[in-house]
Amino acid sequence: MSEKHLCIGLSLSPTWLNGWGWRKKDSSAERIFSADFYIELTKKAEEAKLDFVFKPDALFLHPERVNVSPAMGGLDPTLLMTMLAEHTSQIGLVTTVSTTFNPPYVIARQLQTLHRLSGGRAGWNIVTSIEGADNFGHKNMPSSEERYNRAKESVEVIRKLWRSYPAEALLVDRAEGIFADKEKIHPIDYKGDFYDVKGPLNLPAHLAGELPLFQAGASDAGREFASGVASGIFAATPTIESAISYRQDLRNRAMSKGRDADDISVLPGLSLFLGNTTAEANALYRDAFAHLSHEQQLAMVRRILGVDLSGFAKEDKVTAANIPHDNQQMHSKTHAELLKDYIVKNEPTVQQLLSRPEVISSAHWIIIGTAEEAAQQIEYWLDKGAIDGFIALPGGSISSLQLFFDELLPLLVEKGLFREEYESDTFIKNLTKQKN
Numbered sequence: 105m106s107e108k109h110l111c112i113g114l115s116l117s118p119t120w121l122n123g124w125g126w127r128k129k130d131s132s133a134e135r136i137f138s139a140d141f142y143i144e145l146t147k148k149a150e151e152a153k154l155d156f157v158f159k160p161d162a163l164f165l166h167p168e169r170v171n172v173s174p175a176m177g178g179l180d181p182t183l184l185m186t187m188l189a190e191h192t193s194q195i196g197l198v199t200t201v202s203t204t205f206n207p208p209y210v211i212a213r214q215l216q217t218l219h220r221l222s223g224g225r226a227g228w229n230i231v232t233s234i235e236g237a238d239n240f241g242h243k244n245m246p247s248s249e250e251r252y253n254r255a256k257e258s259v260e261v262i263r264k265l266w267r268s269y270p271a272e273a274l275l276v277d278r279a280e281g282i283f284a285d286k287e288k289i290h291p292i293d294y295k296g297d298f299y300d301v302k303g304p305l306n307l308p309a310h311l312a313g314e315l316p317l318f319q320a321g322a323s324d325a326g327r328e329f330a331s332g333v334a335s336g337i338f339a340a341t342p343t344i345e346s347a348i349s350y351r352q353d354l355r356n357r358a359m360s361k362g363r364d365a366d367d368i369s370v371l372p373g374l375s376l377f378l379g380n381t382t383a384e385a386n387a388l389y390r391d392a393f394a395h396l397s398h399e400q401q402l403a404m405v406r407r408i409l410g411v412d413l414s415g416f417a418k419e420d421k422v423t424a425a426n427i428p429h430d431n432q433q434m435h436s437k438t439h440a441e442l443l444k445d446y447i448v449k450n451e452p453t454v455q456q457l458l459s460r461p462e463v464i465s466s467a468h469w470i471i472i473g474t475a476e477e478a479a480q481q482i483e484y485w486l487d488k489g490a491i492d493g494f495i496a497l498p499g500g501s502i503s504s505l506q507l508f509f510d511e512l513l514p515l516l517v518e519k520g521l522f523r524e525e526y527e528s529d530t531f532i533k534n535l536t537k538q539k540n
C-alpha cells in the first residue's frame with residue numbers, strides 16, 4: 105500500500121451534465137448560473153475534507169451550440185470563489201484566470217482579494233487559453249510560444265506585485281499612528297517585453313503565504329513554464345503510461361530548476377462514471393456520449409489534429425502517415441500529442457479513434473465502474489507513481505457525483521489514502537501536509 109496521501113480537488117464545472125446529462129430529471133441544470141448550486145456542492149466537498157474546489161473557465165460562448173448545451177458558458181470563476189469563501193472555512197478555492205487576456209495588475213489584485221477574503225485559501229490555475237481572441241480585439245490567437253512567454257512574464261509581474269506590499273507591512277498601530285510600514289512597501293518598476301508595471305499593489309498580501317499556482321497545458325513550453333512556478337498541475341493523461349512519463353518529466357524539470365520534485369503535484373482530471381454495478385456504470389458511460397454524431401466526432405478530430413477523415417470508412421485504419429506534420433491551426437499541443445501518440449502506437453480504425461477520450465472527452469483519465477473498482481484503480485496509479493492526486497470530474501449523471509462522495513471517498517479514507525480531517529485551516533498548509 106502507498107505511504108502517500110492523495111491530493112483531491114473537485115471540478116465545479118458540472119461535468120455530469122455534459123451531453124444529454126442536463127436533460128435528466130434530477131440534473132438541476134437550471135441552477136448552474138445560480139449561487140445555491142455551487143454553495144451546496146462546495147459545502148459537501150468541504151465536509152468530505154477535499155483539498156480544493158476548482159473552476160475551469162472560458163472567455164467565449166459557442167452560440168451554435170447553445171440550443172443543446174451550456175456551450176462553454178459559465179459564471180466568472182473568481183467572483184464565484186469569492187462568494188464561496190463566505191460559505192466555507194477550510195477548503196481551497198482554485199480559480200482559473202487567463203494570462204493571455206488579462207493584465208497582470210488586475211489578476212494580482214483580484215487573486216489577492218480572494219486570498220484575503222477567504223482567509224488564505226485561494227489558488228490560481230494559470231491558463232493561456234485556446235480560444236476567445238476575438239472578444240479582446242485580436243483577430244487570431246497569439247502563437248503558443250507568445251502565449252507562454254506572456255504567461256511567464258505575467259506571473260513574474262504578479263509575484264512581484266504580491267511581494268510589493270507584504271503582509272507584515274500592515275501594522276494599524278493606533279498608539280504610534282502608523283497604519284502601514286512605508287519602508288516595507290515598494291514599487292516594482294517592471295519593464296518587460298509585454299508589460300510595464302510600476303506597482304506597488306494596492307492591498308497587502310495574506311499572512312498565510314503566497315497563494316499556490318496551478319497550470320494546465322503540457323506542450324514543451326507548457327512544461328517548462330509549469331515546472332518553474334506551479335505547485336499543482338491539472339493534467340490530461342488518458343493512460344497510466346502518459347501520466348507516469350508526464351509526472352516524471354515535470355519532477356525532473358523542477359529539480360533542474362533548483363526546486364524539490366515534491367513541490368509539484370500532478371493531478372489528472374479524472375472522469376468518474378460510477379454505478380452501483382459495473383453494468384450500470386458502463387451504461388452511464390455509453391449514454392453520456394450517445395448524443396455525439398459521427399460527423400461531430402470527425403469534427404473533433406479535425407479540430408485537434410487538423411486531419412479530415414470524412415472520406416474514410418469506419419473500419420479503415422488511421423496511421424502516422426495520415427497526420428499532418430506542421431499543423432499551424434492546432435489549438436492545444438497537449439491534446440494533439442496525446443492523440444498522435446495513440447495513433448502511432450495503435451494504428452486504430454476510424455471507429456476506435458472516434459471513441460477515444462482524447463476525441464470525446466478532453467483526454468482525461470476515465471474510470472468506469474463501481475466505487476470499489478475506482479478506489480482500486482486510483483490506488484494502483486498512485487502506487488505506480490502516475491499521480492499525486494486528481495481533480496474529480498464526475499460524469500454521466502448526478503448519481504456519479506453522489507457515489508463519489510458517499511462511497512469512493514470513504515473507501516479511499518479506509519485504505520489510508522486520504523485524510524479524515526483537515527490538518528490546517530489554510531489551503532497552502534493542507535497542500536504541504538499532504539506530501540508527508
Ligand SMILES: Cc1cc2nc3c(=O)[nH]c(=O)nc-3n(C[C@H](O)[C@H](O)[C@H](O)COP(=O)(O)O)c2cc1C
Nearest residue numbers: 160161231232233320321322323326340436437438
Ligand atoms: C487539462 C487542461 C485543462 C485546461 N483548462 C483550461 C481552462 O479552463 N481555460 C482555458 O482558457 N484554457 C485551458 N486549457 C488550455 C491551456 O491553458 C493551454 O492554452 C493549451 O493547453 C495550450 O497549451 P499547450 O500547447 O501547452 O497544451 C487547458 C489545457 C489542459 C491540457
